[in-house]
Amino acid sequence: MKSIPLILMGVGGVGCHLLQHIVSCRSLHSQQGLCLRVAGVRDSKSLVIAEDLLNKGFDDSFLLELCRIKSAAGLSLSKLGDFGECRVFEHPESQGKILDIASQLGKTTGLVLVDCSASSDTVEVLKQVVDLGCCVVMANKKPLTSSMEDFEKLFTYPRRIRHESTVGAGLPVIASLNRIISSGDPVNGIIGSLSGTLGYVMSEVEDGKPLSQVVKAAKSLGYTEPDPRDDLGGTDVARKALILARLLGHRINMDNIQIESLYPKEMGPDIMTVEYFLGHGLSLLDKDIQERVEKAALNGNVLRYVCVIEDSRCEVGIQELPKNSPLGRLRGSDNVLEIYTRCYSDQPLVIQGAGAGNDTTAAGVLADIVDLQDLFP
Amino acid sequence: MKSIPLILMGVGGVGCHLLQHIVSCRSLHSQQGLCLRVAGVRDSKSLVIAEDLLNKGFDDSFLLELCRIKSAAGLSLSKLGDFGECRVFEHPESQGKILDIASQLGKTTGLVLVDCSASSDTVEVLKQVVDLGCCVVMANKKPLTSSMEDFEKLFTYPRRIRHESTVGAGLPVIASLNRIISSGDPVNGIIGSLSGTLGYVMSEVEDGKPLSQVVKAAKSLGYTEPDPRDDLGGTDVARKALILARLLGHRINMDNIQIESLYPKEMGPDIMTVEYFLGHGLSLLDKDIQERVEKAALNGNVLRYVCVIEDSRCEVGIQELPKNSPLGRLRGSDNVLEIYTRCYSDQPLVIQGAGAGNDTTAAGVLADIVDLQDLFP
Numbered sequence: 085m086k087s088i089p090l091i092l093m094g095v096g097g098v099g100c101h102l103l104q105h106i107v108s109c110r111s112l113h114s115q116q117g118l119c120l121r122v123a124g125v126r127d128s129k130s131l132v133i134a135e136d137l138l139n140k141g142f143d144d145s146f147l148l149e150l151c152r153i154k155s156a157a158g159l160s161l162s163k164l165g166d167f168g169e170c171r172v173f174e175h176p177e178s179q180g181k182i183l184d185i186a187s188q189l190g191k192t193t194g195l196v197l198v199d200c201s202a203s204s205d206t207v208e209v210l211k212q213v214v215d216l217g218c219c220v221v222m223a224n225k226k227p228l229t230s231s232m233e234d235f236e237k238l239f240t241y242p243r244r245i246r247h248e249s250t251v252g253a254g255l256p257v258i259a260s261l262n263r264i265i266s267s268g269d270p271v272n273g274i275i276g277s278l279s280g281t282l283g284y285v286m287s288e289v290e291d292g293k294p295l296s297q298v299v300k301a302a303k304s305l306g307y308t309e310p311d312p313r314d315d316l317g318g319t320d321v322a323r324k325a326l327i328l329a330r331l332l333g334h335r336i337n338m339d340n341i342q343i344e345s346l347y348p349k350e351m352g353p354d355i356m357t358v359e360y361f362l363g364h365g366l367s368l369l370d371k372d373i374q375e376r377v378e379k380a381a382l383n384g385n386v387l388r389y390v391c392v393i394e395d396s397r398c399e400v401g402i403q404e405l406p407k408n409s410p411l412g413r414l415r416g417s418d419n420v421l422e423i424y425t426r427c428y429s430d431q432p433l434v435i436q437g438a439g440a441g442n443d444t445t446a447a448g449v450l451a452d453i454v455d456l457q458d459l460f461p
Numbered sequence: 462m463k464s465i466p467l468i469l470m471g472v473g474g475v476g477c478h479l480l481q482h483i484v485s486c487r488s489l490h491s492q493q494g495l496c497l498r499v500a501g502v503r504d505s506k507s508l509v510i511a512e513d514l515l516n517k518g519f520d521d522s523f524l525l526e527l528c529r530i531k532s533a534a535g536l537s538l539s540k541l542g543d544f545g546e547c548r549v550f551e552h553p554e555s556q557g558k559i560l561d562i563a564s565q566l567g568k569t570t571g572l573v574l575v576d577c578s579a580s581s582d583t584v585e586v587l588k589q590v591v592d593l594g595c596c597v598v599m600a601n602k603k604p605l606t607s608s609m610e611d612f613e614k615l616f617t618y619p620r621r622i623r624h625e626s627t628v629g630a631g632l633p634v635i636a637s638l639n640r641i642i643s644s645g646d647p648v649n650g651i652i653g654s655l656s657g658t659l660g661y662v663m664s665e666v667e668d669g670k671p672l673s674q675v676v677k678a679a680k681s682l683g684y685t686e687p688d689p690r691d692d693l694g695g696t697d698v699a700r701k702a703l704i705l706a707r708l709l710g711h712r713i714n715m716d717n718i719q720i721e722s723l724y725p726k727e728m729g730p731d732i733m734t735v736e737y738f739l740g741h742g743l744s745l746l747d748k749d750i751q752e753r754v755e756k757a758a759l760n761g762n763v764l765r766y767v768c769v770i771e772d773s774r775c776e777v778g779i780q781e782l783p784k785n786s787p788l789g790r791l792r793g794s795d796n797v798l799e800i801y802t803r804c805y806s807d808q809p810l811v812i813q814g815a816g817a818g819n820d821t822t823a824a825g826v827l828a829d830i831v832d833l834q835d836l837f838p
Contacts, residue, residue, distance in 0.1 A: 109645035116619070116643075242493065243835060248640075254804060256640055256812075260633040263828035266493075267631070268486035269821075410813065413790055418808050427631060427821040428814050431795050435633075436787065437810035444646075444804040451640035458620060458835035 085117055088460050089141065089189055090453065091124035091133075091182060093209075094201025095161070098223050098249075099125075100151040101446035102200060107144045109450070118457060122147060123195075124185065127154065128203070130162040131178035132170045137185065142169065179209055183216070190217035194460045196453055199224040200446075211237045214244070219459060221452045223249035223445050225323045232335055244459060246452035251324045252278060252419045252439040254448030259455075260435060261331055264425055271332055273394040273424040275403075278324045280417035280440045281307045281315040282346075282389035286402075287415045289377055290386050295346075296367040303362070307417060311358045316346040318389070322400045325391035329398045336398060344401025346373075346389070380404045386412050410434045463494055465837050466518065466566055467830065468501035468510075468559060470586075471578025472538070475600050475626075476502075477528040478823035479577060484521045486827070495834060499524060500572075501562065504531065505580070507539040508555035509547045514562065519546065556586055560593070567594035571837045573830055576601040577823075588614045591621070596836060598829045600626035600822050606700045609712055621836060623829035628701045629655060629796045629816040631825030636832075637812060638708055641802055648709055650771040650801040652780075655701045657794035657817045658684045658692040659723075659766035663779075664792045666754055667763050672723075673744040680739070684794060688735045693723040695766070699777045702768035706775045713775060721778025723750075723766070757781045763789050787811045 092099055106120050113120060121141030124133040132150075134142045142150070146169055153159045165172040173181045182197070189195035195218040199206050207227040210220050211234065220238060222228065228235055228250060238245055248258045264271060277283045284307055288298040299316070302308050308315050322341045329336055349355075351365040373387075380387050385404040388411050392399045405412045410432070414420050419439025422432035438444055469476055483497050490497060498518030501510040509527075511519045519527070523546055530536045542549040550558045559574070566572035572595040576583050584604040587597050588611065597615065599605065605612055605627060615622055625635045641648060654660045661684055665675040676693070679685050685692050699718045706713055726732075728742040750764075757764050762781040765788050769776045782789045787809070791797050796816025799809035815821055 105645055112645055113643075254640075254644070254646075255810065256633055256637040259636055259640060263625075263631075263633055263636060263832070264824070266490075266831040267824040267828040268482055268489055269631075269824045416808070427818070427824050431793070431815060433632065433812075433814035435810075435812055437805050438808060441804070447641070447644040447646045447804050451644040454643040455640070 085114070085119050086457055086460055087119045087121050087193065088196060088453065088457060089121045089123045089137070089193060090196040090198055091126070091185065092122065092198045092200060093126045093206055094199060094203070094224065095125055095127050095150070095154045096200070096202070097155070097442035098445045098449070099200035100155045101442045102198070102449050103147045103151050105446050105450050107147055110144065113454070118454065120453060124182070125150060125161065126178055126182070127161045128201075129160050129175060131173045131175075131181055132161050132164050133173070133181065133185065135169055135171065138188070146170070182209055183212055186213040186216045186218045194219065196221055196456060198222075198449060198453065199227065200449060202226070204230065207234050207238075214238060214240050219244040219456050220246075221449055221456070222247040223449050225250045225327065228330070229323045229326050229338060232330075232337060235330055244456070246455060247327070248452050249445045249448035250327055252421065252435070253441060254444035254446075254451070255419060255421075255435055255437050255439055257421055257435055258331070260433070261328070261423065264423065264433075265331070269425045269427045271423065271425050272429070273392070274328055274332075274421065275390050275392050275411065276419065276421035277388055277390050277411055277414055278419050278421070278439060279315060279321050279389065280419060280438070281312075282318075282321065283414055283419065284417040286386075286388050289373055292374075292377075294367070294370040295373045296370050299366060300362060311353060313347055313351075313353060313358070313361060318343045318345055318400045321389070321391055325393060325398055325400050328391070329393045332393065334393070334396065334398060340398065342399045342401070346402075376402070388412070388414065410436065462491070462496050463834055463837055464496045464498050464570065465573060465830065465834060466498045466500045466514070466570060467573040467575055468503070468562065469499065469575045469577060470503045470583055471576060471580070471601065472502055472504050472527070472531045473577070473579070474532070474819035475822045475826070476577035477532045478819045479575070479826050480524045480528050482823050482827050484524055487521065490831070495831065497830060501559070502527060502538065503555055503559070504538045505578075506537050506552060508550045508552075508558055509538050509541050510550070510558065510562065512546055512548065515565070523547070559586055560589055563590040563593045563595045571596065573598055573833060575599075575826060575830065576604065577826060579603070581607065584611050584615075591615060591617050596621040596833050597623075598826055598833070599624040600826050602627045602700045602704065605707070606703050606715060609707075609714060612707055621833070623832060624704070625829050626822045626825035627704055629798065629812070630818060631821035631823075631828070632796060632798075632812055632814050632816055634798055634812055635708070637810070638705070638800065641800065641810075642708070646802045646804045648800060648802050649806070650769070651705055651709075651798065652767050652769050652788065653705075653796065653798035654765055654767050654788055654791055655796050655798070655816060656692060656698050656766065657796060657815070658689075659695075659698065660791055660796065661794040663764055663766050666750055669751075669754075671744070671747040672750045673747050676743060677739060688730060690724055690728075690730060690735070690738060695720045695722055695777045698766070698768055702770060702775055702777050705768070706770045709770065711770070711773065711775060717775065719776045719778070723779075753779070765789070765791065787813065
């Protein structure tokens with residue numbers, strides 16, 4: 085039986101789903117001669133580690149209780165100290181403790197540090213565990229979208245880092261792109277709709293509905309962030325575009341990406357509240373979008389909010405695309421990625437499906453962890 | 462520098478492209494600390510092995526000359542004896558020689574046996590090298606579609622076998638399915654158009670063109686086998702369906718797959734020549750297909766030649782599908798696969814792109830080889 089110890093950072097929706105998936109896959113993985121051993125879990129305040137972390141991880145009932153405490157009860161991990169079986173460390177002490185464990189395990193059995201947080205703060209500990217011989221799996225985009233130095237440091241040992249769920253959740257985007265790259269098939273361009281929210285919005289305005297109405301509907305369906313401007317601004321799509329561009333070898337930063345925001349600066353969060361934006365600001369944008377939709381339709385095209393990566397170009401914004409292309413045919417909140425290479429030159433390689441959701445994001449993280457198994461003794 | 466020795470069986474179009482890709486990726490792979498060392502190449506008559514195969518492989522000029530001899534000149538590998546740098550073994554002696562090498566390398570550096578042939582005869586040597594601790598990469602479907610015993614034997618060590626290019630050429634179908642399986646996301650169903658030829662044929666008859674005319678056009682475009690009945694019979698699609706079904710855990714054989722042939726037994730190759738079939742037989746089938754197309758259209762549907770894998774069901778044939786689904790929207794010769802799982806339940810995960818061609822098939826094989834690197838010292 086091959087044993088893979090891991091420490092999880094971030095136990096929000098994705099992290100909890102990951103722990104539940106690990107528990108429910110026990111017998112499947114055991115059939116494959118694999119045991120995933122959760123040795124530690126960290127939230128924004130504390131780190132809990134298993135008593136006997138060098139040999140065992142938390143048992144499954146502890147992991148499920150941990151998820152219950154975090155998701156249902158909304159409590160801090162430090163509450164788990166009452167259950168025994170674990171030791172609790174508060175920040176900032178927790179960071180040193182993770183490095184201690186990484187240093188011990190990195191040289192012997194190996195360790196996977198899993199980042200399911202949404203924080204910029206994890207990049208330091210991630211870089212340090214890379215040096216200690218550990219593997220890194222990320223759903224968190226932030227460590228890969230900070231400086232180019234951080235990115236290259238994390239990729240010091242490219243086989244030890246996985247991050248499928250940073251782009252398109254569990255959709256096999258990164259795995260497929262890495263296969264293309266390693267087979268020497270040159271990528272000529274990537275164009276993709278990588279925001280479920282903006283995919284939904286653009287296909288609804290195509291039907292003639294006013295932008296303001298569509299955004300409000302998307303918000304009430306739970307498709308948007310609490311402040312829909314977090315989606316409409318395009319920054320999250322730009323992060324995904326940056327990760328893809330860097331994988332293709334572009335040595336660029338967020339600053340180098342041209343981002344089209346669907347709302348003007350004068351309607352930004354520092355100027356108006358989200359209520360005022362939804363009640364008064366947003367509808368002022370309806371006419372412009374409607375005119376652009378109609379103009380595109382005259383050319384037989386539709387508008388999509390996409391990332392375009394091509395040569396040295398990396399852009400995020402509205403593009404006019406043929407109605408009869410994979411992106412043009414997109415309806416609803418699916419993500420779609422078109423990859424053009426020497427092998428896929430006339431017609432692109434297309435990957436399409438749900439690109440958001442805790443369940444599928446966690447599934448992508450779990451597949452990444454399992455895929456690291458050959459690096460473990 | 463990590464060195465991966467390999468022996469290639471089959472140097473038709475795919476095998477030659479693979480060797481060319483290996484040569485052209487030298488500097489890319491070297492940057493990744495990787496060296497692919499071609500230690501031997503086998504065609505249907507002979508095996509050539511590198512002089513110093515334990516330490517070096519053939520040099521690149523030898524490999525390119527080998528491709529030239531095979532593809533341009535159409536000669537046998539035994540001609541290469543004249544060039545030095547290699548030893549030539551004729552069949553059946555070659556099989557024993559491969560096992561000798563596998564036995565030597567399997568215990569030390571490891572070895573990848575790559576099957577780019579289209580032969581049923583390779584399964585015996587493949588099974589034996591698995592026992593010797595070697596890895597196997599296949600573009601050849603036949604070893605995975607013979608008996609269930611052979612299949613299970615080849616998968617004795619699942620991490621050491623890769624076969625992306627057996628389904629949809631280089632499209633990331635197998636890699637994506639394996640990720641889904643290892644994350645414990647249950648697959649509820651797969652439906653796919655896995656023949657470029659039949660994809661083209663079905664989208665053309667949808668436009669009202671007679672089947673006979675479409676098949677003849679496809680033949681002259683080079684889309685079909687020399688005898689188009691090899692495509693129209695559905696056996697090749699059934700092989701791919703069988704591979705997918707077995708990956709999902711179905712313990713079935715080719716006999717268990719219900720295959721709809723687009724021509725009746727009375728027009729089979731043992732009854733009429735290909736010329737007679739194309740000149741006289743085929744047009745007798747036009748009316749029936751046309752009526753089925755029209756009937757489907759009345760329901761707002763289109764006809765597609767697909768494989769359907771669902772519960773214990775595995776079928777290959779014409780299905781009526783919604784015009785407005787990824788498969789229904791398919792035009793031309795692309796392959797499309799829809800995978801339904803817990804995570805992709807309402808909308809499937811869709812993978813689409815060119816599913817044939819020596820270049821893309823060889824790219825899939827190369828990505829498989831590179832992906833085995835963590836198993837090598």
